[in-house]
Amino acid sequence: xxxxxxxxxxxxxxxxxxxxxxxxxxxxxxxxxxxxxxxxxxxxxxxxxxxxxxxxxxxxxxxxxxxxxxxxxxxxxxxxxxxxxxxxxxxxxxxxxxxxxxxxxxxxxxxxxxxxxxxxxxxxxxxxxxxxxxxxxxxxxxxxxxxxxxxxxxxxxxxxxxxxxxxxxxxxxxxxxxxxxxxxxxxxxxxxxxxxxxxxxxxxxxxxxxxxxxxxxxxxxxxxxxxxxxxxxxxxxxxxxxxxxxxxxxxxxxxxxxxxxxxxxxxxxxxxxxxxxxxxxxxxxxxxxxxxxxxxxxxxxxxxxxxxxxxxxxxxxxxxxxxxxxxxxxxxxxxxxxxxxxxxxxxxxxxxxxxxxxxxxxxxxxxxxxxxxxxxxxxxxxxxxxxxxxxxxxxxxxxxxxxxxxxxxxxxxxxxxxxxxxxxxxxxxxxxxxxxxxxxxxxxxxxxxxxxxxxxxxxxxxxxxxxxxxxxxxxxxxxxxxxxxxxxxxxxxxxxxxxxxxxxxxxxxx
Numbered sequence: 001x002x003x004x005x006x007x008x009x010x011x012x013x014x015x016x017x018x019x020x021x022x023x024x025x026x027x028x029x030x031x032x033x034x035x036x037x038x039x040x041x042x043x044x045x046x047x048x049x050x051x052x053x054x055x056x057x058x059x060x061x062x063x064x065x066x067x068x069x070x071x072x073x074x075x076x077x078x079x080x081x082x083x084x085x086x087x088x089x090x091x092x093x094x095x096x097x098x099x100x101x102x103x104x105x106x107x108x109x110x111x112x113x114x115x116x117x118x119x120x121x122x123x124x125x126x127x128x129x130x131x132x133x134x135x136x137x138x139x140x141x142x143x144x145x146x147x148x149x150x151x152x153x154x155x156x157x158x159x160x161x162x163x164x165x166x167x168x169x170x171x172x173x174x175x176x177x178x179x180x181x182x183x184x185x186x187x188x189x190x191x192x193x194x195x196x197x198x199x200x201x202x203x204x205x206x207x208x209x210x211x212x213x214x215x216x217x218x219x220x221x222x223x224x225x226x227x228x229x230x231x232x233x234x235x236x237x238x239x240x241x242x243x244x245x246x247x248x249x250x251x252x253x254x255x256x257x258x259x260x261x262x263x264x265x266x267x268x269x270x271x272x273x274x275x276x277x278x279x280x281x282x283x284x285x286x287x288x289x290x291x292x293x294x295x296x297x298x299x300x301x302x303x304x305x306x307x308x309x310x311x312x313x314x315x316x317x318x319x320x321x322x323x324x325x326x327x328x329x330x331x332x333x334x335x336x337x338x339x340x341x342x343x344x345x346x347x348x349x350x351x352x353x354x355x356x357x358x359x360x361x362x363x364x365x366x367x368x369x370x371x372x373x374x375x376x377x378x379x380x381x382x383x384x385x386x387x388x389x390x391x392x393x394x395x396x397x398x399x400x401x402x403x404x405x406x407x408x409x410x411x412x413x414x415x416x417x418x419x420x421x422x423x424x425x426x427x428x429x430x431x432x433x434x435x436x437x438x439x440x441x442x443x444x445x446x447x448x449x450x451x452x453x454x455x456x457x458x459x460x461x462x463x464x465x466x467x468x469x470x471x472x473x474x475x476x477x478x479x480x481x482x483x484x485x486x487x488x489x490x491x492x493x494x495x496x497x498x499x500x501x502x503x504x505x506x507x508x509x510x
Contacts, residue, residue, distance in 0.1 A: 005190040006340065007302040008093070008363055009164075009289065012061065012194075013282060014054065014105065014201040015322065016308035018047070018331035020279055028225050029276040033287035034306055034335065041304070041337030042348045042384050048413070049356045052310040052322045052329035053401050054107045057356055058196075061309070062088040062108065064360025064375030066498035067398055068447055071505025072109065075403045076443045078507035079109035082119070087372040089360040090192055091123065096369055099189045101126035103163040104156075104196040105134045107309075114510040126183060126193075128163035134198035136207040154213055156197065156204055157281040161288060164195050168292045190367075197282060200275035202258040208274055217281050222273045229269040229276075232328075234469045236318035238263035245317040250422050250458045251407050259313075259320030268315055303366055304337045305359065316469075323406040325397050325420045326470055330413070332356070336384060338366060350383050352391040353413070376498055396494035400446055402426050407458075410450055412491045416465040419475075419487035421456035448502050451495040461487070 019026055023035040023043065049057045051067040059065075059072040059080065067073065072080055085091050094100045102124040111119025115131035130144040138159050139145045151159040170184045185191060198204045210219045222229075244253050261271040286306065293299040311329045313319040322329040334354065357377030364371045365379045382389040398410040402425045411420035426442040446454070461475040461484050474480045 004301055005096075005098070005367055006338070007190050007298060008098075008192045008367065009302060009304045010192070010194045010359075010363070011282075011286065011304070011306045012058070012196045013279070013306075013308035013333075014196075014198050014204075015310065015312040016200060016279065016333055017311045017314070017328065018333050020200070020275065021333055024333065027230060028222060028228055028272075030280050031283040033283045033290065034333075037286065037304060037306060037337045038335045038349075039347050040339075041335055041341070041346060042350060042380075044334040044336070044350050044352075044354045044380075044383075046351050047307070047332050047334035047354050048330045048395060048397070049310040049332050050395070050397050052324065052397075052399060054201075054309050055109070056400070057309040058108050060356045061307075061359060062090060064089065064357045064371075064377045066357060066376055066396065067400060068495060068499040069374075069376060069505065071444065071447060071507050073401050073443065075401055076507070077510050078443075078505070079111060079114035079117070079510050081506045081508050082111060084374075084506040085110050085119075085123065087374040089363040090194060092364060092369065092372060093190075093192045093367060094123070094125070096367070097189060098367075099126070099185055099191040100124050101167045101185070101191065101193040102129045102196070103167065103193065104129050104160045105198040106131050106196065109510060112508055114508075126167050126185070128167075128182060129196070133201075133203040136199075136204045136209070153215075154211070155215065155218065155281075156199060157278065157285055158215065160195060160197065161285040164193065164285070164289055165292050167191075167193055168289070168296055168298070192363075199278040199282065202261070202271075205271060205274040205278055206258055206261075208277075215281070217284070218277050221277050221280060226269060226273060229272045231265055231268065232314055232316050234317055234471060235265070235268070235315040237265060237315065238318065241318040245319055246407070246422070247458055250424075252405055253318075254405050255320045256404055262313065262315035262320040265315075272314070300339050302339065303363075304335075305363075306333065306335045306337075307356075307359065308332050309356075317471075321404070321406075323399050323401055323404070325399055325409050325411050325418075327468075330397060334359075336362065336380060338384065341384065345384065345386050348384075348386060352383060353393075353395050353415070354380060354383070355395055394490055394494065396491065396498060398495070400443065402442075402446075408446060408450065410491060410495060411460075412487050412494060413464075414487075416463065417483055417487060418460075418462045418464055418470070419484065419491060420460045421450075421488070421491065422458040422460075423450055423454055424457050444504055447499060447505070451492050451499065459484070459488075 022031045056067045056073045111117030121127045138148045261267040312322045361371040361375045362380040395413045408423045459475045460473045462470045
């Protein structure tokens with residue numbers, strides 16, 4: 001292996017479903033560069049998020065923790081404290097001499113004041129990003145769009161691509177912006193660059209306008225394949241729902257309007273075409289990044305990760321959005337490419353259950369540093385190296401956001417079974433479909449209450465070996481009572497493992 005510290009490029013999509021890659025068998029979308037990355041690296045075919053919502057999952061990515069530990073969600077009214085961020089993998093790498101960069105969407109509130117604190121702008125050496133949604137045309141973000149105003153193009157992928165290429169080429173003319181000066185990357189330092197998209201999220205794909213200035217990808221690609229765009233096997237259109245997936249007193253079925261495209265098959269196909277277009281745009285960006293790495297003589301020592309925060313429902317079981325513990329929301333794409341791996345370890349497809357919190361300790365080990373004790377995930381390095389290792393057989397998953405009508409839930413997934421238990425909603429019903437905030441006390445309480453004295457209001461059990469589509473809840477089936485009881489106990493056991501204690505998380509109020 002190269003004795004120099006490796007560079008790292010960490011790319012995240014947004015609401016990117018696991019099967020929306022050509023190398024995962026999608027019959028329409030073209031992702032030649034991601035596919036090549038998988039052929040030359042390692043593809044994880046059973047990769048999962050542990051909290052299927054943007055903010056908690058992205059925090060899991062960087063801190064290497066479960067939400068029970070980090071305590072960050074949309075309804076937590078909190079941000080990552082500097083002491084906690086200091087143990088994120090970007091911060092630890094910076095501490096060890098790495099030059100760190102951020103390009104694109106940030107959905108992790110951090111510092112005193114959260115998104116308004118200016119904390120990420122301070123701790124990243126190169127900041128070319130925005131907080132919250134980026135939209136398809138980032139220059140038009142109210143207030144925050146100023147950072148992108150000198151970019152050559154107007155669309156998200158291309159603006160973020162320009163920011164990433166500027167980062168990589170220390171001799172290139174940089175975007176001049178007095179408010180947000182962009183420093184040149186020192187050529188004598190290793191680097192860590194985080195590139196984070198707001199695509200194929202509905203806030204991006206729902207705002208595509210087919211403007212004359214848009215790249216042809218975003219205007220015509222896949223339009224001739226509209227009939228071939230697949231509809232999920234378990235899809236139910238809105239007018240065909242005879243029985244709600246979850247009892248109405250647990251979840252009333254009302255989701256925010258940005259997910260209305262799941263209501264009819266033709267609307268879903270249209271949205272899928274737009275998602276495929278933006279994914280292919282992201283794929284093209286990856287190809288150009290790799291070309292730039294070759295030009296800069298960095299390709300042989302730069303690790304590339306491609307993943308996302310979580311999946312999303314496309315009308316399966318009549319559901320839209322995410323924030324459920326079903327496969328559609330939990331499964332994610334994950335490719336780890338390390339050019340230092342020998343040929344016989346490249347092109348692996350690993351089937352172990354790996355999870356978002358595993359990536360941060362993996363970055364630390366690949367860079368050659370000790371993993372902070374605060375990280376709860378397991379390094380993927382033994383799997384990358386094709387070593388015999390005992391891997392997890394149960395994965396704890398949680399959904400603690402109780403706004404947008406979603407119920408709180410938690411559970412365990414094994415190779416053959418999935419158990420989910422739901423808890424009563426705490427939100428004020430008047431918050432539904434409005435700009436909302438949660439209640440800090442309720443959120444902190446539920447980090448422990450669901451594991452001790454709070455009783456679930458609904459339970460589900462799925463035999464994934466026989467029912468991969470999670471069609472039949474067998475929790476009421478007496479023949480499954482032993483499995484049900486075992487997974488109830490395992491959920492509590494793993495929940496406490498990742499909660500660690502009942503002290504409040506290391507966060508700041510917002």
